[in-house]
Amino acid sequence: MRIFEDQNNTKTKLSMTDEVKVIEIKKSIFEDNEKDADALRAELKRKGVFLLNLMSSPGSGKTTTLIQTIGLLKDKLRLAVMEADIDSDVDARKIKEATGIPSIQLHTGGMCHLDAEMTRQGLDHVALDGLDLVILENVGNLVCPAEFDTGSVKNAMILSVPEGHDKPLKYPLMFSICDVVVINKMDVLPYFDFDPEKCKEYVHMRNPKAQVIPICAKTGEGVEVFAQWLEDEVKQWKQQ
Amino acid sequence: MHELGIVFYIIKDVKQAALDNAVSKVSGVVMNIGEVSTIVPDYLQDCWRWAADKEDLLKGAELKINTIPAVTYCEDCHSEYGTVEHGKICPYCGSEHTYLLRGNEVEIKEIEVPNQ
Ligand SMILES: Nc1nc2c(ncn2[C@@H]2O[C@H](COP(=O)(O)OP(=O)(O)OP(=O)(O)O)[C@@H](O)[C@H]2O)c(=O)[nH]1
Ligand SMILES: [Mg+2]
Ligand SMILES: [Zn+2]
Ligand SMILES: [Zn+2]
Numbered sequence: 001m002r003i004f005e006d007q008n009n010t011k012t013k014l015s016m017t018d019e020v021k022v023i024e025i026k027k028s029i030f031e032d033n034e035k036d037a038d039a040l041r042a043e044l045k046r047k048g049v050f051l052l053n054l055m056s057s058p059g060s061g062k063t064t065t066l067i068q069t070i071g072l073l074k075d076k077l078r079l080a081v082m083e084a085d086i087d088s089d090v091d092a093r094k095i096k097e098a099t100g101i102p103s104i105q106l107h108t109g110g111m112c113h114l115d116a117e118m119t120r121q122g123l124d125h126v127a128l129d130g131l132d133l134v135i136l137e138n139v140g141n142l143v144c145p146a147e148f149d150t151g152s153v154k155n156a157m158i159l160s161v162p163e164g165h166d167k168p169l170k171y172p173l174m175f176s177i178c179d180v181v182v183i184n185k186m187d188v189l190p191y192f193d194f195d196p197e198k199c200k201e202y203v204h205m206r207n208p209k210a211q212v213i214p215i216c217a218k219t220g221e222g223v224e225v226f227a228q229w230l231e232d233e234v235k236q237w238k239q240q
Numbered sequence: 241m242h243e244l245g246i247v248f249y250i251i252k253d254v255k256q257a258a259l260d261n262a263v264s265k266v267s268g269v270v271m272n273i274g275e276v277s278t279i280v281p282d283y284l285q286d287c288w289r290w291a292a293d294k295e296d297l298l299k300g301a302e303l304k305i306n307t308i309p310a311v312t313y314c315e316d317c318h319s320e321y322g323t324v325e326h327g328k329i330c331p332y333c334g335s336e337h338t339y340l341l342r343g344n345e346v347e348i349k350e351i352e353v354p355n356q
Contacts, residue, residue, distance in 0.1 A: 020267060020352040025257050028347045029249040111245045143278050144242050169328065173344075205328075205336060 033148055036116035040123075040151030050133045050234045051119075053152035055174065058140030060160040061184040063091045064217040065226070066135060070099040072227040077234060079133040082106055082122045084114050091137060102126070113144040116151045133234050142167070146174040154233055156180040156226075161192050165199035168206050175206035179233075182226055183214045243283040246346065247291045251298065253348055258297055261353075268302045268352035274343040275310040275324055310343025 044051055056062050066081060073079060081103040083091040092105035106122040108114060114122075119136065126134060136152065138145045157178045159167050162185060168175040175181065181203050183196065200212045211229060215222035254269055273279050285303055292298040310323035316335035323343055325331075330338055 019355055021355055022350050022352055023257060023261055023263070024350045025253070025348045026350075027253060028345065029246065029253060030346065032249075032253070112242050113245065144245070147278075172328075 037149035037151040051152040055138045056158035060158045061217045068223040077132040115148045119150045142171040160185040161194045168202035244287040247287040270349040272347040274345040
C-alpha cells in the first residue's frame with residue numbers, strides 16, 4: 001500500500017487487488033460546500049452584508065411573508081432579495097412590483113436546493129455596495145436545503161398551518177438548523193387540527209434555541225415580530 | 241431531483257481524486273450511504289448511470305452502495321438502538337432525549353481503477 005498526498009493535503013491511500021486498484025477517498029460530499037459556505041460568510045462579513053436564508057415547503061408563504069417584512073424594514077435597512085426557483089421568475093417580479101426593492105431570480109436548473117457556490121453566483125448579480133441585508137428565498141423543499149449551507153448568517157423557515165404540527169418530527173434536520181420558525185397562515189387555524197403548542201414543543205425538541213413566531217402573512221399580523229428579530233440580528237452582527 | 245444533484249457532487253469529487261492520483265479511467269465508485277440520509281439508492285443509481293456515461297473518465301463505471309445502518313443513542317439510559325425500527329423514542333426506557341449516532345452519511349468511500 002502506498003500513500004499519496006493530494007493537492008488538498010488529504011491522504012489518499014492506494015491499495016492493489018487483482019483486477020482493480022482501489023483508491024481510498026473517505027470524503028463526505030458536503031465537505032467542499034461547507035468550505036465554500038465559510039468562505040462566502042467571511043467575504044460577506046467584510047462587506048457588511050447580512051445574508052438570511054429563508055426556507056419552507058412549496059407554498060408555505062415565503063414570498064408573501066417577504067413582501068410584508070420588506071414593507072416594515074425598507075426604511076430602516078438597505079436590502080435586496082434573491083429568489084431561487086427551479087424555473088420561473090414569478091416571485092422576483094412579485095417582490096419588485098410590491099415593494100420596489102431590487103430582486104433577482106436565480107434559476108437552479110432543476111436542482112432542488114441551493115449550495116454556497118450557486119448562492120455566490122447569484123450574489124454576483126446583486127449590487128452589494130452599501131447593502132445591509134440580502135434575503136434568499138430558497139427552493140421550496142424541507143429536505144436538502146437543510147443539508148447545504150448557503151453561507152448565510154442565519155436560517156429561518158416557514159411552516160404553514162395546513163402542513164400540520166408534526167413536521168418538526170418528520171424533517172428533524174431542517175428544524176435543527178433554523179434560528180427562527182415562523183408559523184404562517186394562522187388565519188386558517190379554525191379549519192385544521194393544527195396544535196400551535198404541540199408544534200412549539202416539537203420544534204424545541206429539535207432545537208431548544210429556536211424562536212417560534214406565529215403570523216398571518218396575508219394580513220401582516222405578527223410579521224412585525226419577525227421583522228424586529230431580523231432587524232436586531234442584522235444590527236447586532238454589524239457591531240460584532 | 242435531489243439524487244441528481246448529489247450525483248454531480250460525487251462526479252466533481254471523483255474527478256478531483258482522479259486528477260490527484262493521475263488516473264484516467266475509473267471503473268467503480270464505492271459510496272457509504274446512511275440509512276436515514278434522505279437518499280434513495282435506486283434513484284441515485286439511475287442518475288449515476290445517466291450522468292456518469294457522459295464523462296470519459298466514468299463511462300460504464302459502476303456505483304456501489306454500502307448502506308450504513310442508522311443508530312440512535314439514548315442520553316438517559318445510555319443504550320444504542322436501531323433508528324429505523326424505533327425512531328426518536330428509546331425502546332428501552334421511553335425517553336425522547338436521543339440523538340442520531342450514525343446513519344446520515346453521504347460519503348465517497350473509495351474509487352476503483354482498472355489494473356493495466
Ligand atoms: N390564508 C392564507 N393564505 C396565505 C397566507 N400567506 C400566504 N398565503 C397564500 O399561500 C399561497 C402561497 O404563498 P407564497 O407566498 O407564494 O408561498 P411561497 O412559499 O413563496 O411559494 P413557492 O415560492 O411557490 O414555494 C398564496 O396563494 C398566498 O396567497 C396566509 O397567511 N393565510
Ligand atoms: Mg415564493
Ligand atoms: Zn437537493
Ligand atoms: Zn433510553
